[in-house]
C-alpha cells in the first residue's frame with residue numbers, strides 16, 4: 142500500500158463519517174483525523190461558536206484552509222470530513238486530486254433517527270429542530286449536495302459499513 146495513501150470520507154451529517162472513519166483507521170493502522178476537530182484546534186473555537194459568531198461563509202473559508210493543509214501532508218491517513226466540505230470552494234476537486242474519496246450513502250430515515258438520538262446542539266445545521274424538520278432539512282441538503290457526493294471514487298450504500306468491503310473496493314481501485 143502507498144505510504145501516503147489518504148482516504149477521505151464524505152456524506153451527509155449523521156452518515157457516520159466520524160464513527161466509521163475511526164474504525165477504518167484502526168483497521169488500516171493509519172492515523173485518523175476529523176476535519177471539524179482540526180478546524181476547532183486551528184482556530185481555537187468550537188464549530189457552533191464559529192457559525193454563531195462569524196456565520197457559515199466564514200466557516201467554509203476556515204474549512205477549505207484546513208482541508209488544503211491536511212491534503213498537503215505527505216503521509217497516509219483516514220480523514221472524516223464535514224458534511225458540507227466537498228460542496229464548497231472546489232473542495233471535491235481538491236480531495237479527488239490527493240485522496241481516495243469514499244461516499245457514505247445512508248438512507249435519510251436512518252440518519253434522521255441517529256441525529257434525533259444524538260446531541261443536535263453540536264450540529265449547527267440542525268439546531269432546535271424536531272424530527273419532521275430534521276428529515277426535511279436532510280432532503281434539502283441531499284438535493285443540493287448529491288452532485289458533489291456522486292463524484293466520490295468509492296460509494297458505500299446502506300446503514301452499516303464493513304472495513305473488509307472497503308478494503309476490497311480500495312484494492313480494486315488501486316489495481317486499475
Ligand SMILES: Nc1ncnc2c1ncn2[C@@H]1O[C@H](COP(=O)(O)OP(=O)(O)O)[C@@H](O)[C@H]1O
Nearest residue numbers: 153154155156157158159160161255259300301
Ligand atoms: N453504523 C451506525 N449505526 C448506528 N448509529 C451510528 C452508526 N454510525 C454512526 N452512528 C451514530 O450516528 C451519529 C452520527 O455519527 P457520526 O459518526 O458523528 O456522523 P458524521 O460524522 O457523518 O456526522 C452518532 O451519534 C453515532 O454514534
Ligand SMILES: O=C(O)C1=C[C@@H](OP(=O)(O)O)[C@@H](O)[C@H](O)C1
Nearest residue numbers: 153154155177223224225264265
Ligand atoms: O453538513 C454540514 O454543512 C456540516 C456538517 C458538520 O460535520 P458532520 O457532517 O460531521 O456533522 C460540520 O462540518 C458543520 O456543522 C457543517
Ligand SMILES: [Mg+2]
Nearest residue numbers: 158159221222
Ligand atoms: Mg463528523
